[in-house]
Amino acid sequence: MNESIEEPEAPAPGSRRPGGRTARTRAAVRDAVLTGLSEHGYPALTVEYVAEHSGVHKTTLYRRWGGVEGMVADALDLAGEDRWSPPDTGSLGGDLRALAREVVDGFAEPADAAAPTAFVGAAFQSPRAAEALRSFYAERFRRCEEVVKRAVARGEAPAGADAGAVVRAVSAPLFLRLFVTREPLDHRLADQAADAAAAALAAGVFDRSPADAAPTTKDRPAADTAGAAGG
Amino acid sequence: MNESIEEPEAPAPGSRRPGGRTARTRAAVRDAVLTGLSEHGYPALTVEYVAEHSGVHKTTLYRRWGGVEGMVADALDLAGEDRWSPPDTGSLGGDLRALAREVVDGFAEPADAAAPTAFVGAAFQSPRAAEALRSFYAERFRRCEEVVKRAVARGEAPAGADAGAVVRAVSAPLFLRLFVTREPLDHRLADQAADAAAAALAAGVFDRSPADAAPTTKDRPAADTAGAAGG
Numbered sequence: 001m002n003e004s005i006e007e008p009e010a011p012a013p014g015s016r017r018p019g020g021r022t023a024r025t026r027a028a029v030r031d032a033v034l035t036g037l038s039e040h041g042y043p044a045l046t047v048e049y050v051a052e053h054s055g056v057h058k059t060t061l062y063r064r065w066g067g068v069e070g071m072v073a074d075a076l077d078l079a080g081e082d083r084w085s086p087p088d089t090g091s092l093g094g095d096l097r098a099l100a101r102e103v104v105d106g107f108a109e110p111a112d113a114a115a116p117t118a119f120v121g122a123a124f125q126s127p128r129a130a131e132a133l134r135s136f137y138a139e140r141f142r143r144c145e146e147v148v149k150r151a152v153a154r155g156e157a158p159a160g161a162d163a164g165a166v167v168r169a170v171s172a173p174l175f176l177r178l179f180v181t182r183e184p185l186d187h188r189l190a191d192q193a194a195d196a197a198a199a200a201l202a203a204g205v206f207d208r209s210p211a212d213a214a215p216t217t218k219d220r221p222a223a224d225t226a227g228a229a230g231g
Numbered sequence: 232m233n234e235s236i237e238e239p240e241a242p243a244p245g246s247r248r249p250g251g252r253t254a255r256t257r258a259a260v261r262d263a264v265l266t267g268l269s270e271h272g273y274p275a276l277t278v279e280y281v282a283e284h285s286g287v288h289k290t291t292l293y294r295r296w297g298g299v300e301g302m303v304a305d306a307l308d309l310a311g312e313d314r315w316s317p318p319d320t321g322s323l324g325g326d327l328r329a330l331a332r333e334v335v336d337g338f339a340e341p342a343d344a345a346a347p348t349a350f351v352g353a354a355f356q357s358p359r360a361a362e363a364l365r366s367f368y369a370e371r372f373r374r375c376e377e378v379v380k381r382a383v384a385r386g387e388a389p390a391g392a393d394a395g396a397v398v399r400a401v402s403a404p405l406f407l408r409l410f411v412t413r414e415p416l417d418h419r420l421a422d423q424a425a426d427a428a429a430a431a432l433a434a435g436v437f438d439r440s441p442a443d444a445a446p447t448t449k450d451r452p453a454a455d456t457a458g459a460a461g462g
Contacts, residue, residue: 041356043274120411121355124348125272130413137412165404165420168412169427172403173396180351180406181368181399182361196400196431203430205423 026078028054029061033075038114042072042122042129072122073132079119080136086144092151093198096170099144100190103174107185113178120179141167148201161206169197169206257309259285260292264306269345273303273353273360303353304363310350311367317375323382324429327401330375331421334405338416344409351410372398379432392437400428400437 032053036045045068051058065071087098107113123130141164148163157166173193177183200206263284267276276299282289296302318329338344354361372395379394388397404424408414431437 043356117355121352123413124352124355124410125274133411134413138414141412165423168407169404169424172407173400175407175411176399176403179355179410180364181372182354182365183369192396192436193400195434195436196427199431199434199436200427203426203434205426205430 025054025056025060026074029056029065029071030075030078033071034115034118037072037118037122038111041118042068042125045072047071069126069128072119072126073128076119076129076132076136080139084140084143086147088147088150092147092154092156092201093194095147095150096166096194096198097191099147099167100170100174100194101187103171104185104187104190107178117178141171144170157201158204158207160208161201162208165206166197166201169200170194256285256287256291257305260287260296260302261306261309264302265346265349268303268349268353269342272349273299273356276303278302300357300359303350303357304359307350307360307363307367311370315371315374317378319378319381323378323385323387323432324425326378326381327397327425327429328422330378330398331401331405331425332418334402335416335418335421338409348409372402375401388432389435389438391439392432393439396437397428397432400431401425 029050032050033045035053036049040049047058047061047068050056050068050071051061054061061067061071065074087095087102089095089098106116119129119133119136123133144167145163148157148161148166151157152159152161152163170193173196174185174190177185177189260281263281264276266284267280271280278289278292278299281287281299281302282292285292292298292302296305318326318333320326320329337347350360350364350367354364375398376394379388379392379397382388383390383392401424404427405416405421408416408420
């Protein structure tokens with residue numbers, strides 16, 4: 001299958017070449033996917049729609065992305081390649097509230113909410129979209145953990161805390177209302193979600209385990225993996 | 232349009248006549264909708280599929296439910312008419328953990344998880360399914376509030392607590408993992424979600440407002456609506 005007429009070098013969708021023709025094609029396809037998802041939802045998204053709105057030929061779309069599932073997954077991968085980092089307000093409470101308010105603000109305008117909502121919806125229909133969504137949020141929450149790590153360094157949080165659980169607890173009541181119960185959101189609910197997570201953290205609910213929570217140095221080696229790693 | 236041959240009395244979908252022919256037809260349609268949603272998802276659900284699997288004629292389906300959206304919404308309405316009530320273990324902590332474990336257990340088996348997951352997914356595609364889902368969860372969480380009200384009566388929780396926010400906080404991290412981040416669940420995470428909500432409640436995070444939280448009688452009239460109601 002050496003018929004790459006439009007894209008002689010045609011790397012895999014995941015490879016990055018900022019500014020190159022491949023990157024521009026990928027971004028055009030991503031934009032068309034976002035528009036289609038936002039306006040019509042995943043079930044109505046077709047290769048024909050993306051071809052028409054991106055200006056990329058159907059043959060190229062099928063060859064490089066396989067079909068709609070691959071294009072949606074790649075659009076999510078591309079969304080995850082941004083430089084977003086969590087807020088740094090100087091305190092754990094401030095950081096968690098700022099994180100929660102970012103979620104609320106990000107979904108306040110229907111035009112802004114459409115694409116991320118459609119991605120979550122697409123994951124119910126497409127295993128590849130579900131896997132891409134899982135990866136996207138795993139990476140997002142991994143970045144959010146920095147907020148808890150800084151709090152541990154400042155002595156605001158116990159060293160044994162499960163940072164991933166804390167930051168998920170902040171977003172969870174907001175995502176529940178957005179995607180499940182479909183109830184309205186506001187900054188009061190954002191602050192409440194953040195404060196609830198902070199209170200639970202302070203009460204020791206997110207301590208990993210009694211054995212894990214004891215040490216106070218943050219550079220403590222991971223005892224359960226050091227041996228296996230042969231260090 | 233007086234052509235009700237199969238169902239001479241044909242009431243609206245929402246009316247209840249337990250054991251009657253209408254109720255049996257409605258249940259048969261509900262079962263076919265659940266099977267279709269579970270096995271193929273909302274976008275693949277058709278009136279033809281429901282007719283074939285329920286034994287109810289297409290003409291009747293269109294006349295009484297309007298189409299697929301109406302059938303999905305009615306199946307959700309029917310699911311909400313059960314007699315489920317929250318666990319009563321004798322303590323707030325025990326009740327919240329039992330609630331959280333019910334969620335985890337309810338989604339542990341793919342066969343059990345398929346229909347409720349498909350309902351949540353359908354709400355992304357269908358405004359009527361979204362409205363039915365909103366009503367379903369509003370009623371579910373309203374029933375769950377009993378757990379917090381009992382705790383207030385026992386003196387385990389502040390009288391001004393927002394019971395709806397507490398019970399949503401318990402489910403939220405679990406629904407986040409089920410429907411958004413698509414991460415695995417277990418009883419440890421259920422207990423953590425319950426304990427986090429209880430800790431936040433104890434810390435006063437769910438107090439409605441300083442003015443609201445003060446009274447201790449649970450029969451306090453709703454001051455902000457009593458006037459408008461003309462009582």
